[in-house]
Amino acid sequence: MENKSERTAEGMTSKKPQELVEPTKPEETEFYTPVPPTVDPTGQNGVPSDALVLFDGSDLSNWEHVNDGRAAEWDLNEDGSMTVKNKSGDIQTKQKFGSVQLHIEWRSPKPINGKGQHRANSGVFLQGLYEIQVLDNNDNDTYVNGQVGSIYKQSIPLAKASVPTGAWNSYDVIYHAPEFSESGDKTKSATITVLHNGVLIQDHYEIKGTTAYIGWPKNPPHGKGPIKLQDHGDNSRVSYRNIWVRELNE
Template identity: 55%
Template sequence: MNKSLKWALGMALTAPTLAACATPQEELEPWQQAAKTEVWEPVPKAVEAPVKGVPSDAVVLFDGTDLSAWESINGGPAAWTVSDDAVTVKPGTGNIRTKQSFCDVQLHMEWRAPAPEDGMEGQQRNNSGVFFQERYEIQVLDSYQNPTYPNGQAASVYKQTIPLVNATRPPGQWQEYDIVFTAPKFDGETLTTPGYVTVIHNGVVVQNHVEIQGTTEWIGAPKYKAHGCAPIQLQDHDNLVSFRNIWLREL
């Protein structure tokens, strides 16, 4: 018997058996149908998330004790003032930045603007900012009943994207930022994917996965220039803005 005939005969003999073993979808029990779309791997690792605490997988950048995770952008130790579990800008000493570099992160930080001095308004009303990768700023500003250009108010992507709403509490109260930052991606010098950011201000979504148009510029249009992971900066804008409970999770 040649091989072709033998193969054909074998298939004819086994076909009924195979058909008998097949179970039509409609004959499966509901739990069997549901099981077909269950994925069991990979299993997410467990992370402790205490109420009003720091997740167990977070990098703590400031816990109220010291600035050991930070340095001055001018070189040397960060010179801001640490007191009462908070760090306050020391005007004239310059921005501070993390010693560690980061790419995609979830950042939590709390900040407080003091009561404004007489005549202080607009961008001068206790201004600061948090810069991701030392380039992309989320504005910190006392925007409580303080008119200014909306793409420069608190929680704006500075000079780029206006917040959906103004969730700023009165001065003297602590504000909360929870920010998800997705870093831009480059192939050599070419931008392949822009950056994106989501900002939750005092529990309110004010930036909903918005595209970052490029570097933060005070004058001129934003632009991208290739870079890798980089530190986070806090801005010295000559105002006594305070920060506390700063931590992040690398994504």
């Protein structure tokens, strides 16, 4: 008799369809390996126990400036958030990532300053290349593939789910990195799912390539990359807090 501990999902799915025989016993479709790891969903301070905390409000030690690698100079606030320091430059994580689950919270400032793309404009970049737009669109229309929650210049969000200006928004992201051949050709596109304040706004969208301000998406071959936060350079003063990731093994 087969030992149940040796029966695995892989064992069944590895057979070709024509080789499969219809199961006649319930235990023939019961798997016991691999056993998923146990994760405490609330962990410490509400963060899953297997997550890497990138920013908890205490310091900016996990971040650096994009252009020259110097220590991040954005403003650290008493409420446990950080705010874009105008024209200081984009910042990115020192650590590089591939596929991830990302949680990040952001807030547009009050009083309101600017309009269109110049009101609380920032962005969250996966692998330093693929941008989820951050913008205050409350009573502030702009091009829809550049509005809040868009995959910039590519995918219009399914809904606008912003909270009132000055309140905290959240993005929860499932991102699967692209794949490239040894010759540098893209063999699999990146995909992204985004929930904005718990509302699905990007549903497994297939990213076409880099999210450029001008021009078509490009697909330079790359490996893991940083998570980048944008300084739009127009005194947008966007704030961020509670940033953590779970690396997804694929």
